[in-house]
Amino acid sequence: MNVRNCKNCGRLFNYIAGPPICPECKDQVEKKFQKAKEFVRNTAHATVSMVAEEVDVSEQQVKQWIREERLVFSDATVAGVTCEVCGEPITTGRFCAKCKNQVMNDLNGAIKKPDAPVVKKKERENPRMRFLDNR
Numbered sequence: 318m319n320v321r322n323c324k325n326c327g328r329l330f331n332y333i334a335g336p337p338i339c340p341e342c343k344d345q346v347e348k349k350f351q352k353a354k355e356f357v358r359n360t361a362h363a364t365v366s367m368v369a370e371e372v373d374v375s376e377q378q379v380k381q382w383i384r385e386e387r388l389v390f391s392d393a394t395v396a397g398v399t400c401e402v403c404g405e406p407i408t409t410g411r412f413c414a415k416c417k418n419q420v421m422n423d424l425n426g427a428i429k430k431p432d433a434p435v436v437k438k439k440e441r442e443n444p445r446m447r448f449l450d451n452r
């Protein structure tokens with residue numbers, strides 16, 4: 318059994334997975350999230366700080382919900398959420414649509430890349446192989 322101290326209230330609890338927060342605190346945060354969601358839905362020009370104040374959480378927590386795409390603002394220009402790459406105003410997540418594509422491409426590229434340099438290095442270290450290959 319994995320027993321840990323709750324990061325929020327300090328109480329000991331049986332840790333399973335995810336952030337080290339006890340079930341009671343998790344419940345509380347979840348309730349606040351539901352309130353935040355409701356608030357954003359009913360407030361056309363909601364901002365990060367307005368949500369934080371409304372449901373009594375830190376702006377950090379509100380931004381966490383946004384990064385997880387659980388909280389979606391209706392108006393990007395006032396929400397105070399920006400793309401981590403280009404700084405463009407966005408309504409949810411971490412990147413604007415354009416940068417999200419770019420990041421996805423980069424990730425795919427990074428997975429394919431490791432093969433290429435290895436082949437090149439072998440060629441250089443073994444000139445005879447290259448000679449045979451050219452024939």
Ligand SMILES: [Zn+2]
Binds near residue numbers: 325339341343
């Ligand atoms: Zn707790």
Ligand SMILES: [Zn+2]
Binds near residue numbers: 415
């Ligand atoms: Zn962007």
